[in-house]
Amino acid sequence: MANRKLTFSIFRFNPYDPDFGPRMQEYILEETPRMTLFTALTLIREEMDPSLQFDFVCRSAVCGSCAMLVNGRPRLACRTRTDELPAKIVLHPLPFFRLIGDLSVDTGSWFAEMAHRVESWVHTADAFDPDGEEKRMSNDQALAIYELDRCIECGCCVAACATAQMRDDFLGAAGLLRIARFWIDPRDQRTDAEFFDVVGTDAGVFGCVGLLACHDYCPKNLPLMEQLAYLRRKVMLGSLRSAVSKKERRPEEQEAVH
């Protein structure tokens, strides 16, 4: 069987090159066995157009660098084989994130900002004892934390998110997942109230309108839908509990209001 001719239609724009405005550019390539978008784009850059910008690092779907829109859908380019695609392949950079050039976007800054906002680290008053034995943890608990720690910050969930397109400050599925990751970690001593402050707002769980494209497009199949539901439940229960305890503690104030 003769190899297919693939037509790549690629979004081009270098903000630092005033001679060229945004446009689509076509490259024609002969398909070879086991070709991926990593092999194909590398070939295009090295043999046809050395100015083409894109981001690959690990090229094995663990680093999250290469997410882009492939025929309109966000996915990891390195893990996309051309034999899964039609002969015409249209590539755009991920929306939502700041464009650096062509297919390259600045996911790094967004994720660093998110990590700052959710204080993405174990909050503990305990000091590390270099001579002591490690604190015990059940393997099931370790696996549960690892399951939520698996996000590779590729940005597919945010790029696919309707709320994120409407409000810049939305934490996105990745941000909410990060909070859940620390919330279930027994080493993190933050109280529920402290987590509510970060998560219980319109920029947090209540911004989500439930379209769940994040869940559909996550290349790591993270349990994003379950985590959104879990966080909402926790925040709702938390606010009910605090309302009840307020009532019990200060009945005179409650009465005064009525």
Place this chain on the structure above:
Amino acid sequence: MTTIMTDVLVIGAGLAGERTAVEAAAHGNQVIILSLVPPRRSHSVCAQGGMQGALGNMARSVGDSPDVHFEDTVKGADWGCEQDVARLFVNLAPVAIRQMAHWGVPWSRVVPGPRRLPSGDIVEESAEKEGLIAARNFGGTKKWRACFCSDGTGHSLLYTMDNVALQLGVQVHDRTEALALIHDGARCYGAIVRDLRNGELRTYLARATVIATGGYGRIYGQSTNSVISDGTGMALALDTGVVPLGNMEAVQFHPTGVVPGDILVTEGCRGDGGYLLDKNEHRFMPDYEPEKKELASRDVVSRRMIHHTRQGYGVESPYGPHLWLDIRHLGQEHIETYLRDVAEICRDFLGVDPVHQLIPVRPTQHYSMGGVRTDIGGRAYGLVGLYAAGEAGCWDLHGFNRLGGNSVAETVVMGMVVGRTIAQDLVGSDFSFPDAPVRSAKAQVEQRLPALTTYGLEYVYDLRQQMSQILMEKVGVFRNGRELVAAVEELQQLHERAERLGLRSTGRGPNPELSAALRLPGMIRLAITIAYGALQRTESRGSHYREDYPARNDALWLRRTLATWPEGVDLPRLSYEPVKITELPPGERGYGETQEAAKKEGARGKS
């Protein structure tokens, strides 16, 4: 040009760089990390196997201790490593693992009770150890010692480390590339840096500068390393003319990288009974290694594979010849249970179902044992104020062969040590930066840019391709004097041609061709340093295998190569220093081949 001042400048945001930064920041220093990519995309994230440290919590690690870990490491290194460094390392590794747990790494934990291994053996984990950090088996170690997080050890370690860096206020300037170190031949003052978002140059002045840029795998083209592992930090050090690189000829290969893409599939495939087949689907390893077959050591299997391919038994493909890995006979259940990662790699990246189809593989560059030579505290030789950590450095833990799981452990332990050294060195050190070295480093970088954009006919990707091919063919798993001489000459010609590099694109903004062109001459100098060091080393040790000198020769070569590259020369200057032996005198490595070769050579000599 913007100038930024800081106490500590770390180049590279992988595990080693971030751990160094964290330690220095914890001692009250202001730290900036430069990174080619967002820190969590660094190559450390690819480490899936584990982190070696003698915690001794498993049934199969009863009796383990830093002493046993020490012995495994030194033997693995084929006695080429610094034994005081190995001792420091094995003692600190358990502390480093527990500290990572304290910071949030979800290490897999001990589950008590019996468990069936792929080999069919049953092990019984003790109830006393329930909930402590678990470990698994790894090649070349006496005990189960590799601590792991499910299938994403590097990922969880790097994310946790970056969290701690964030907490301590370490700044990461990502998408930046250091192009030259600022120094006056005695002291290092920081670096000249290109911003890869917009192409602008900046000056970073620092009291301490750390090279933690990982390995140079990509100069080999076929490498399991991330595509950013171009050895840029080692090239920066070499370009100072005064900082030596240690043992650059020590390069590790892995027998089974998939074709194309060079993604590593685990040794577990062969461990569990997988076969290697040639183009006739003939199982060829028993022909060469009747006893150990596919289970001979990494180096031996790689060599046999290359040899067999050279005999014309490789499978032709648009990506070059390869061989087949066959795990079909292990059965669907075994593959889906014990080799799930492998099955996923094959299906996702190759479109191959390993239950029914063969996997295309070939030996692939995997790890750089050599690097910026430092003392036991991580201080680079040659320049005060310069340090190195991790794969980019060579305090020399690995000698001529690195043990699986020791690389991840090294990044964290060495980061800890180097960060501490810096904190000590900076107490009372002044904050003055003489003007002359800053101006000269700026000039050095600025004069390269217009040359690339205005003239020059050589194309960066052509030269790069040729460099990789020379290294793969002549400085790979098999080496001999004749081919190494040819390799050095051909690489020197490429180096000369690289002076006439020109851009085909405009080079404006964050142009990738310009980045590649700025990097290439340094990469070729690393390639020459590797080839020339390998040519001079007339023995076989660890991963360095000379067909014309197949035996280890302790009388002549129990020493480390140091390579510097003074300005204006076309070959590195080599010198040698003794290897520090403090505990374990050189002996049998116990992996078979080297000693057998020695015997054979001896026998030939007599007849």
